[in-house]
Amino acid sequence: MSLELENISILKQRSSIFDPVNLVIKPGEITTIMGPSGCGKSTLLSAVSGSLDKVFTLKGSVFLYGRDMANLPMEKRNIGILFQDDLLFPHMDIRGNLAFAIKEKTSRAQKNKIIDTALKTAGLKGFEKRDPSSLSGGQKARISLLRSLLAKPTALLLDEPFSKLDQTLKAKIRAFVFSQIKKMNIPALLVTHDPMDCPEGGVILNLNKEKG
């Protein structure tokens, strides 16, 4: 009873691209959506986040803590997203990238404290002044997650966030991301094509379309 997808289907030229989806994700839980590329996984995520392309039509409803998201623009939904690309802003330092996410009317001292703590939890203490492009792939991925979380989202969407990392790094970052979601106690929806990405004991949904 926190992030609910009720009878969601997405239509393109009047035919739905997958069978209706019904999901309830509780706070701190991660539900995984699997399926081959092109099955509409990312499109489903964009429907939840509010960035669905105009060529698609959305049917069904998305509720976040009981609130209908239908008419809210993306920026009002308070849903964080993590992509496979880190998408850090290259013209700002790490501090700037993180401060960008913190809510308005936070004093500078408070902001610094928040950023300092956040960096510590990610094992990146003292990275405030670093240029994003000088960071390794794993470091960037962690900063990117911290940035999403500092905006205090009420839900998190993960769009194949680990697919560009190499095998050894993958496990580490995955563990970090999952632990942070637990800590924030928010519902999360993960999209992936790699079975290894699914958290233990989490719900897995295979997105498919019945023939005919």
Next chain:
Amino acid sequence: MRLFGQEKTYIFPVFVMGLFSVTILAGFIGTLLPSFNYLPVIGHTNLSLSVWFDFFSYPGIQTSILVTIFSGMTASFCVVTLAFLFISVSYENALWKFFEKILSPVLSIPHAAFAVGFGFLIAPSGWMVRLVSPVLTGFHTPPDWILLNDPLGISLTIALVIKEFPFLIMVAMGALGQLDIKKTLLVGRALGYKKEQIWLKVLIPRLYPHLRLSIFAIIAYSLSVVDMAILLGPNTPSSLSVLVLKWFNDPDVNFKLLASAGSLCLFFIVLVSIFIVYLIERIAHFFLGPWITNGKRSSFLALFKPFIAFMGICIILFTIISSVILVIWSLAWQWRFPDFLPTTWSLNFWAKGMVSSFDPVMTTVVTGVASAFIGLFLTIGCLEHEGNYRKNQTNQNQNSQDLIGLNQIRKKRTNNFIKNIHYFLYLPLLVPQITFMAGIQLLLVIMKMDGYWITLMGSHLLFVLPYMFIALSATYLSFDERVTDQAMLLRRSYARVMLSVKWPMLLKPILFSFAIGFSVSVAQYIPTMLVGAGRFSTITTEVVNIASGSDRRIMAVYALIQQCLPLIMFAAAIIIPKILYYNRKGMQV
């Protein structure tokens, strides 16, 4: 794979860099020495500061300088601000798509032709006053307002904004493709930011470095523009660039010294202005940081959205209407003041104008075609070299086990190389034309080489080449080299592969770049006036020359002829590939 001829392409960038640096340096020296009273041909050999004293005590010179700075800087400031706001609120919407379609023809309108039409619009007896007269104003004779050639240069400033704004938008359209806009907007919105605020805080700061050189070029142009300033700018006293040209053409050769000092002063103004903008950029960098990260998600800009879109539409409308009014005037016979349209029409002035403009038009076309051809040759040469350079870098890296690190170094190195040649190509656009053209003209006189067509054409080439390079580089460099590699394996001749595979496939962008080069040449005023030494008149010099005191109807005919020449070339660039490849679906894109 390297074949004969391929390793020699370095000649092109070396030649272009050499040509540009030598001419600009020579032009600069040719201006510097006379300003210190050294011009042996007219008997001045004692170095002294007397010219500078004369210059600064010339009646009205302070006003000239101030008006120049005011109109040039105001125009540049408005263009840049408007462009950034316009991009922020209309990227990829319907208005933006309309701009994409209309930008090329709008940009091809020569400054002089636009200035003539714009003058017909805003003059006291112009179309705008006629539109509301006599119903709203009660005017039955034109009011005696000073709307054209106003002493503060406001009409000139507005015209500059209208003409330079589409240019900056076009440059921005090219640069925006290099930023990951869609994803950045998604990330920003997921963090709760409004679209407009993401543009202002994240995307514009990243776009700016790509536009920096173009903005500097706009500043240099606005401060030193001559043809538009003669047609629309103040004349008592006129802006500095116009004054310099007047001195330069004075029958009394001693005025050439004064002209040199004046054009150097103009150069200095441009340098200081660019430096100030650079300082502002640094300071902004310092102060904008806290603003960007203050966490404010919404923006006032959203409220101004309709207003900014309206300004963008106005700019395009003014350009279009300026052409429409030219057409009407050129066909008018009798047109009394408050009437909105002529009472009687005639083709007389077209007949007259076609005959009398024949020679200047021929000079314009021959010079334009020649300089665009040479420009194209050099542009393709430089780009071909750049392409080969990149390819070699890739090959070397592949041989030595490509790691991600190496790839990045390669990217950086190629970027540096492009940057270097871009800086060189931008040089003629960053220095006031009149400054180094005046110097070159004096040197040519000394060497007894002034007034030849070949030097005139060469002077056009200096301005044709940069624009052609900018226009062609992105498409040319992104050509799929696997096609050429494949052809090389079959043909084993570099020249053959170029002639029969690569260039035919790139025909459309190549012709487009040619049309741009041609239209740049058509619009040249100062090089023709100075290097041509009065022996050559083009349609552009004619438009400006007849503007003072001539019949509006003949002015309109001339301005339209000037405007049509580039348009014909652009039309050809669109039609020729269509005809040649009418049965090739793969070439219809």
